[in-house]
Amino acid sequence: MLTINNVTKHYDKTEALKHVSITIPGGACYGLVGPNGAGKSTLIKMITSIIRDYKGKIEFNEKRITDKTKQKLGYVPQDIILEEDISAFSNLQLFGRLYNLKGNSLNQRIKEVLALIGLSERGKDKVFAFSGGMKRRLNIGCALMHNPDLIIMDEPTVGIDPQSRKYIFKMIEDLKTAGKTVIYASHYMEEVEKLCDYVAFLDRGEMIENGAISELLQQYAVPSIYVKGSGIPQDKLEQYGTVSQEDGAFILYTEKALEAMEHIISYCRENRLDVERMELVHPRLEDVFFRLTGSNLRD
Amino acid sequence: MNAIMIVELKKHLQDKGLAFWMLILPILFTVLFISVFTTGDNEVVNQEIIQSIVPGYIVMFVFFIMISMVQVFIKDRNRGMTARLASTPLKSYYYLLGKWLPFTFIVIIQIVVLFLFGKVVYDVSLGQPIILLILSLFITFTVTAIGLAMALTVNTENMGIALTQIIALGGAMLSGLWMPLEMMPDFMQTIAHFLPQYWAHQSFQDAMAGTTQVPELLQTLVVLFAIGAAAFIIAIIRYPYFLKRAVK
Ligand SMILES: Nc1ncnc2c1ncn2[C@@H]1O[C@H](COP(=O)(O)OP(=O)(O)OP(=O)(O)O)[C@@H](O)[C@H]1O
Ligand SMILES: [Mg+2]
Numbered sequence A: 001m002l003t004i005n006n007v008t009k010h011y012d013k014t015e016a017l018k019h020v021s022i023t024i025p026g027g028a029c030y031g032l033v034g035p036n037g038a039g040k041s042t043l044i045k046m047i048t049s050i051i052r053d054y055k056g057k058i059e060f061n062e063k064r065i066t067d068k069t070k071q072k073l074g075y076v077p078q079d080i081i082l083e084e085d086i087s088a089f090s091n092l093q094l095f096g097r098l099y100n101l102k103g104n105s106l107n108q109r110i111k112e113v114l115a116l117i118g119l120s121e122r123g124k125d126k127v128f129a130f131s132g133g134m135k136r137r138l139n140i141g142c143a144l145m146h147n148p149d150l151i152i153m154d155e156p157t158v159g160i161d162p163q164s165r166k167y168i169f170k171m172i173e174d175l176k177t178a179g180k181t182v183i184y185a186s187h188y189m190e191e192v193e194k195l196c197d198y199v200a201f202l203d204r205g206e207m208i209e210n211g212a213i214s215e216l217l218q219q220y221a222v223p224s225i226y227v228k229g230s231g232i233p234q235d236k237l238e239q240y241g242t243v244s245q246e247d248g249a250f251i252l253y254t255e256k257a258l259e260a261m262e263h264i265i266s267y268c269r270e271n272r273l274d275v276e277r278m279e280l281v282h283p284r285l286e287d288v289f290f291r292l293t294g295s296n297l298r299d
Numbered sequence B: 001m002n003a004i005m006i007v008e009l010k011k012h013l014q015d016k017g018l019a020f021w022m023l024i025l026p027i028l029f030t031v032l033f034i035s036v037f038t039t040g041d042n043e044v045v046n047q048e049i050i051q052s053i054v055p056g057y058i059v060m061f062v063f064f065i066m067i068s069m070v071q072v073f074i075k076d077r078n079r080g081m082t083a084r085l086a087s088t089p090l091k092s093y094y095y096l097l098g099k100w101l102p103f104t105f106i107v108i109i110q111i112v113v114l115f116l117f118g119k120v121v122y123d124v125s126l127g128q129p130i131i132l133l134i135l136s137l138f139i140t141f142t143v144t145a146i147g148l149a150m151a152l153t154v155n156t157e158n159m160g161i162a163l164t165q166i167i168a169l170g171g172a173m174l175s176g177l178w179m180p181l182e183m184m185p186d187f188m189q190t191i192a193h194f195l196p197q198y199w200a201h202q203s204f205q206d207a208m209a210g211t212t213q214v215p216e217l218l219q220t221l222v223v224l225f226a227i228g229a230a231a232f233i234i235a236i237i238r239y240p241y242f243l244k245r246a247v248k
Helices: A040-047 A088-098 A103-116 A132-144 A162-177 A189-195 A213-220 A257-270 A285-293 B002-014 B016-037 B043-062 B065-078 B081-086 B092-122 B129-153 B157-174 B186-192 B196-209 B214-246
Strands: A002-010 A015-024 A029-033 A055-060 A073-076 A150-154 A181-186 A198-203 A206-212 A224-230 A242-246 A249-253 A274-281
Touching: A002 A040, A015 A040, A015 A198, A029 A040, A029 A189, A040 A150, A040 A181, A073 A132, A088 A103, A088 A132, A088 B002, A103 A132, A132 A150, A132 A162, A162 A181, A162 A189, A181 A189, A189 A285, A198 A213, A198 A285, A206 A213, A206 A285, A213 A285, A224 A257, A257 A274, B002 B092, B016 B043, B016 B065, B016 B092, B043 B092, B043 B129, B043 B157, B043 B196, B065 B081, B065 B092, B065 B129, B065 B157, B065 B214, B081 B092, B081 B214, B092 B129, B092 B214, B129 B157, B129 B196, B129 B214, B157 B186, B157 B196, B196 B214
Parallel strands: A015 A206, A029 A181, A029 A198, A073 A150, A150 A181
Antiparallel strands: A002 A015, A002 A055, A198 A206, A224 A249, A224 A274, A242 A249
16 A cells, blocks of 8 residues: 655645645556646655655655665656666566576576566667667656566656557556556556546646545546437427537536436427437546546646 | 676777777877887887887877777766666765776776787886886876776766866976976976876886885885875765766
């Protein structure tokens, strides 16, 4: 379990984090979501003790982060940070050694990790010749060498193709199955929704909400209906809730979605209006964020 | 620490620029200057000149390691490797040692190769090889310590390169590595006594000729060590600031 207790961090002028408290249960996959500059990376660097001058307390299994606790912690930085002039194998070797792996078990583990990140064939090649996606995967691999209990990933899927993304998702699923705790910072709500059990929303240094994703969806996301057709009057829909327009269709937000659907269908029948498409929209994390901040994560 | 050291050595071995600065360029300079300055017919004088030029260029060119040191540290800092390593159990002074030690190996190898080159090609005498080796170890310490202090202090690579040029070339000129000190004005001879290059050059020449006086040797070693230690202390003081800037 990781507890982040009332942490505050200033850079020279900017206040990057303000009184943030989060508890991350062991074995969970925890999403950190927020727009650019929200403070995700800052928080992660504090957890990994790259940043040490901050106010507040961070504890892993009730202990402050020390060199000993760092042994249980794997960090995937937002940028690709590798030794480009040596091979993938040598990079993994470097990180393995830093975490005190040696000899046979080190070599064994390098092979395992190469397989895990799908680079078994390319182990001997120098990293500078790798594609962006391959480097991303190696970037992750380096953090997994010592088989950590807590893996912290800072936007590991930025700028990669769907193939590599799938690979990375699979890796995270495997880590979850193995009972590891994963912290996953991302801009991509869909990813967090798919992978994580919990989420914390950060915005301008403040933690605006956190909790189990399923509960947040229930609490904040208003069910909505997508209606597309000709001649359906907006004010008719507004009887049931709030309406927004999207590419010539209406989105109707209403707590009583099914009931509203029935009414709208019969109304359209009676008035011989053509309904092209109507469906219940599954509430998304994106909507929760919108409800909380009044803005979309990406515009 | 070993982990860092091994990677650094691997990278240095591939670094052609390093080989150029550290070995090829000094050899070219040595050959060029010896051919320019030994046009006279007097064999004895010529050999004397060679005995001065060979160690002179060694002392001058060991300083160029500082460029590589600055590059390695600034690069590590800017691309976030220093920060990434701070998330591992690696102690920060082992990071420093792991980066620094390979440079000391390189400089030692450089000095040995350049002396052997002088021996094989110009038949310089290496009268007291053990003393030469001890001197080499001390000058290596001095140079790499200054390099470390500089690498942890400067903000940009260009600044490091500029400073290295000033220290290496300025120091070489003022210490009589290019022309005998006796030919320079008095105040410059006084300045020379504050420069590690001067002491190293004098003692190298004595040891090559086999005329080392123990008090003089000790004096040189103390000067080299003191300058190196001072630089090392600066490096240690600068290190926290370097780490702070490394956290992007
Ligand atoms: N080294 C630094 N010096 C000064 N300010 C910084 C530094 N690093 C981050 N900041 C500032 O702190 C705030 C939070 O930045 P942080 O990198 O933590 O955000 P983020 O949520 O990771 O953003 P992104 O999604 O763009 O990665 C920003 O306003 C940023 O400008
Ligand atoms: Mg970030």
